[in-house]
Amino acid sequence: MANDQVLTKEAILDAAEQVLRRYGPDKTSVVDIAKALQVSHGTLYRHFPSKTALREAVTERWLQQSVAEPLSAIIEKQHSDADEALHMWLKTLIEIKRSASLNDPEMFAMYAAVTLDATAIIAEHIDSLTGQIEVLLERGKVSGAFRYDQPADRLARAVFSATAKFHHPAHAAEWTGESADEEFGSLWKLLLSGLASSK
Amino acid sequence: MANDQVLTKEAILDAAEQVLRRYGPDKTSVVDIAKALQVSHGTLYRHFPSKTALREAVTERWLQQSVAEPLSAIIEKQHSDADEALHMWLKTLIEIKRSASLNDPEMFAMYAAVTLDATAIIAEHIDSLTGQIEVLLERGKVSGAFRYDQPADRLARAVFSATAKFHHPAHAAEWTGESADEEFGSLWKLLLSGLASSK
Incomplete structure (x- = not known):
């Protein structure tokens, strides 16, 4: 289970890619990705300031x-x-x-x-x-x-x-x-x- | 004022082009074009069976x-x-x-x-x-x-x-x-x- 201390950029991108492939780019939200990582939405935003930044x-x-x-x-x-x-x-x-x-x-x-x-x-x-x-x-x-x-x-x-x-x-x-x-x-x-x- | 007898393909396309430029391709309806031609919606459909056909x-x-x-x-x-x-x-x-x-x-x-x-x-x-x-x-x-x-x-x-x-x-x-x-x-x-x- 991830927490803020071990949350690397690579781990976030891995989770984002997985969630994205499951739901598609339009339906994937930052909340979905945070859930997959078992972190809060706010924690994820500290690494990527917007959904756009994460997609890019x-x-x-x-x-x-x-x-x-x-x-x-x-x-x-x-x-x-x-x-x-x-x-x-x-x-x-x-x-x-x-x-x-x-x-x-x-x-x-x-x-x-x-x-x-x-x-x-x-x-x-x-x-x-x-x-x-x-x-x-x-x-x-x-x-x-x-x-x-x-x-x-x-x-x-x-x-x-x-x-x-x-x-x-x-x-x-x-x-x-x-x-x-x-x-x-x-x-x-x-x-x-x-x-x-x-x- | 147009009526069904004198409604040529060119006249329809002229009106369609004008209306399209005014409202844009997404907002233009067949009804708008029929109004511009002062004919009924049904009359226009006799010449072009769909909005797609008219756009094309x-x-x-x-x-x-x-x-x-x-x-x-x-x-x-x-x-x-x-x-x-x-x-x-x-x-x-x-x-x-x-x-x-x-x-x-x-x-x-x-x-x-x-x-x-x-x-x-x-x-x-x-x-x-x-x-x-x-x-x-x-x-x-x-x-x-x-x-x-x-x-x-x-x-x-x-x-x-x-x-x-x-x-x-x-x-x-x-x-x-x-x-x-x-x-x-x-x-x-x-x-x-x-x-x-x-x-």
């Missing part, structure tokens, strides 16, 4: 653990060419989002709602992901797989934006169509041609 | 007149190179959507809602726009501005998808940021490099 913290942790970290593992594999690594990176991002929308719908709905509010945590998450793309672009420039004149950080944002239809939560309803993989395949060929040429 | 018809006309037709005019100007024409076409599409979201918010909100419902009219509209891109891609292949191996219809969809962040209504909140034009500029350079190369 749960989403932030999910984005870090379920999106940014698995993608970062692809960057750390040095053995593949940068173009192959970027292809794998984008396919993995797309698959993580699609899988979450189908298999973890409550968390995905909360992430989609937090994204609509355009909070700082989403901006930071996007900075982190485009930073990963930038590493691959620079690696590919060194290896000769990519040739480009634009600053790598801007080009990384262009690659991320260009693929938004396949990973931004507003488009989730479009991900289950039969042609989604084929469409991404065409887009990837176009982007790869652009990255491999010199303009 | 107003949106369809708006997409045709305010989006597809001005873009088609760019295609018909034969004097520019295909790459310049495609750049102008995309910038015009982006500007039409941004302007509507700012200056015609009720119509834009209805279009955004109809888009979420993924109706057949949106699919037809996208077919029409990607058909226009296809014409430019084929023209550019003939002139040498573009080199590509993919079927032009698939590549046209890839170009449309790649720019979705700048014209799909789900992203409207992102269009007013200072960096939106610069971001599109980077993306366009990448796409142009891809279209001008041979993969």
Whole structure:
């Protein structure tokens, strides 16, 4: 049984995630989460000043653990060419989002709602992901797989934006169509041609 | 004063558009539109069987007149190179959507809602726009501005998808940021490099 002394941020987020998956993001209240932790509502508010703060913290942790970290593992594999690594990176991002929308719908709905509010945590998450793309672009420039004149950080944002239809939560309803993989395949060929040429 | 004999589809859509702009898409009822036309509610239902059908018809006309037709005019100007024409076409599409979201918010909100419902009219509209891109891609292949191996219809969809962040209504909140034009500029350079190369 938890009490205020041992109530860590991680324990709160674990409980919040569990309760959220049970009731859904709209129906979950701070009181529900406090009950799951067997602490008072006031105790919980001392750690998170609002339901919004709690929702954002749960989403932030999910984005870090379920999106940014698995993608970062692809960057750390040095053995593949940068173009192959970027292809794998984008396919993995797309698959993580699609899988979450189908298999973890409550968390995905909360992430989609937090994204609509355009909070700082989403901006930071996007900075982190485009930073990963930038590493691959620079690696590919060194290896000769990519040739480009634009600053790598801007080009990384262009690659991320260009693929938004396949990973931004507003488009989730479009991900289950039969042609989604084929469409991404065409887009990837176009982007790869652009990255491999010199303009 | 309208009566059933002279009630044309265009007259209904004109009235519906006017009422919609006054009350907004959520608060507008079929009864409001019937009142504006000075016909009975039943008379209006004989022409449009539901509020949904009326909303879709107003949106369809708006997409045709305010989006597809001005873009088609760019295609018909034969004097520019295909790459310049495609750049102008995309910038015009982006500007039409941004302007509507700012200056015609009720119509834009209805279009955004109809888009979420993924109706057949949106699919037809996208077919029409990607058909226009296809014409430019084929023209550019003939002139040498573009080199590509993919079927032009698939590549046209890839170009449309790649720019979705700048014209799909789900992203409207992102269009007013200072960096939106610069971001599109980077993306366009990448796409142009891809279209001008041979993969």
